[in-house]
Amino acid sequence: MTRSKGLTVGAVAELVGVSVRTLHHWDRIGLAPASGRTWxxxxxxxxDDIARIHRVLVYRExxxxxAEIAALLDDPEVDEAAHLSRQRELLLSRISHLQEMVSAVDRLKEAIGLNAPLTPEDRAEIFGTDWNEEYQDEAAERWGNTPQWEQSQARANAMSKEDWQRIKDEGDQLNADLAAAKRDGVAVDSPEAAALAERHRAxxxxxxxxxxxxQxxxxxxxxxDERFTETYDTVEPGLAVWLREVIEANARAHGVDPETAAWE
Incomplete structure (x- = not known):
């Protein structure tokens, strides 16, 4: 390490838009270490350090x-340009899909303005292929006799289209934040993970x-259930297991033993 007059970790965090904690973690694991120290x-x-951080952010996004980002940046045999070209193709495909979703949302907004009831077609507009009417039937068969089912039906029937869209948007953001935390190596028993578990429960x-x-x-x-696993692991590989561990760790902190937890 050399003595340097470069930017402090706080200044870099503000510059690149990540937390100081994240930069400390990346430094510890050798992903984006600081090359200098103050007296x-x-x-x-x-x-050069900041340029590397920007490259890490691109790959993380x-x-x-x-671990794969570190390999890409440190292995001289890796063709980073080829990797980026492939990712550019994937991004263009994603952009096209998002444009279709924007059109669907615009059509849904028009329907909202007419104050029409939420039909199966409306649900498809909001939730896309994630919505399956068979799941509703399965849930009714599985939990239909529970107080929670009765409560959920009453609350769902009182929701407007705006409520459903908000729930979808918040769910997407929660999944994105969960995926980012897993990628960043956030410990399952950390305060940051506990906050995510509480957002999930909310x-x-x-x-x-x-x-x-x-929970x-x-x-x-x-x-x-492989359907749930696929839903989460599509967002981030291994996310289903990680989320379960986060929820179990948070439950322990609230006096619940995950091994004996029951529906109560």
Whole structure:
């Protein structure tokens, strides 16, 4: 390490738009280390360090795991340009899909203006291929006799199209934040992970009062039912298992033993 007059970790965090904690983590794992230190032994980053951080951010935004990003940046045999070209193609495809979704949202906004009821077609507009009427039937068969089912039906029937769109948007953002935390190596028992677990529980509580014990039971399904696993792992490989571990760790912090958690 050299003594440097480069930017401090706080200044770099503000410059590139990530947290100081994230930069500390990337430094510890050797992904984006600071090349210098102040006389007080604080990290400082030079222009090359910041350029590397920007490259890390590009790859992370494209969905690469941190370990794979490190390999891409450090292995002289890796054709980084070819990787980026392939990712550019994927991004163009994603942009096309997002443009179609924008059109669907515009059509939904028009329907909202008419204050029409939420039909299966409306649900398809909002949730796309993620919505399957068979799931509703399966849920009714599985939980139809529970107080939570009755509560969820009452709340769902009172929701407007705006409510459903908000729920969809918030769910997408939660999944994106969960994926980012996993990619960043956030510990499952950390305060940051606990906050995400509580956001997840709050998203469920929009439909019925969800205890930490119930949340653990739901998390079991995420790894036992391949449909749930695929939903989360499509967002980020391994996310279903990681989320279950986060929920279980948060439950322990609230006095619930995940091993004996029941629907209560």
């Amino acid at each position: 007080s032994d604080y990290r400082v980053y030079d222009d 494209l969905g690469f795991p941190l 998203s469920i509580a929009q439909f019925y009062d969800c205890t930490h014990s119930m 653990v039971c739901l998390a079991r399904m995420y790894t036992q």
